[in-house]
Amino acid sequence: MTTFNIVGTGNMAKAIGGILADGGSPVSYVPKNQVGVTVLDGDVVVLAVPYPAVASVVSAYADQLDGKVVVDITNPLNFETFDSLVVAPGSSAAAEIQAKLPNSRVVKAFNTTFAATLVTKKVGSAQTTVLIAGDDSTAKQTLAAAVTAGGVAAIDAGSLLRAHELEAIGFLQLTLGVSEKVGWAGGFAVVA
Numbered sequence: 001m002t003t004f005n006i007v008g009t010g011n012m013a014k015a016i017g018g019i020l021a022d023g024g025s026p027v028s029y030v031p032k033n034q035v036g037v038t039v040l041d042g043d044v045v046v047l048a049v050p051y052p053a054v055a056s057v058v059s060a061y062a063d064q065l066d067g068k069v070v071v072d073i074t075n076p077l078n079f080e081t082f083d084s085l086v087v088a089p090g091s092s093a094a095a096e097i098q099a100k101l102p103n104s105r106v107v108k109a110f111n112t113t114f115a116a117t118l119v120t121k122k123v124g125s126a127q128t129t130v131l132i133a134g135d136d137s138t139a140k141q142t143l144a145a146a147v148t149a150g151g152v153a154a155i156d157a158g159s160l161l162r163a164h165e166l167e168a169i170g171f172l173q174l175t176l177g178v179s180e181k182v183g184w185a186g187g188f189a190v191v192a
């Protein structure tokens, strides 16, 4: 059974942790004030923190993340303007994290699903789908198996380069949410 550490205890941490627990995966959480204190003993570490917090979390755990699957769920927006991403053009938050953690297997996932759609496991009438990008097939399969066991669908979206497109989708979806053109329980569904 794959074990998970989730860094963060907010909306996404709880929603993702709920799915993993529903699928029978052991999950433990690292609250903000325990970052760098709590030992990461899971096979997979989910960084369920805002993008600006990722650098300090990665730096606090650089050694412990060696060899682990690291899941980046961030939408790295400029939250003052809601008009741009803050990563370099063509790049992604996930690529930045992989560059900082060359011995980890970074995957991008969950950034295109609003938290509420992970809790209900539905986007409208469709089952919620977690799109997963990364360079390590086993890492992607491990995450996909854990989330499908928990009742949502998963699709391999390609290599870590596709994190750029996933972050663009997440960006657009957030702008639609903030402008109340879609509800927080809605957004983009994937029909396979």
Ligand SMILES: NC(=O)c1ccc[n+]([C@@H]2O[C@H](COP(=O)([O-])OP(=O)(O)OC[C@H]3O[C@@H](n4cnc5c(N)ncnc54)[C@H](OP(=O)(O)O)[C@@H]3O)[C@@H](O)[C@H]2O)c1
Binding pocket: 007, 008, 009, 010, 011, 012, 013, 031, 032, 033, 035, 048, 049, 050, 051, 052, 053, 056, 057, 073, 074, 075, 076, 110, 111, 112, 113, 114, 115, 116
């Ligand atoms: N909400 C969504 O629907 C959604 C959808 C897709 C992706 N995302 C992404 O998911 C991530 C988490 O979003 P969220 O909605 O779960 O946010 P949230 O409810 O505000 O939770 C954020 C969590 O990160 C912790 N945190 C903040 N700064 C930190 C730091 N410097 N070091 C360690 N931990 C820190 C917070 O701790 P405290 O509460 O103690 O401050 C909290 O536990 C973000 O990157 C977001 O872009 C969110």
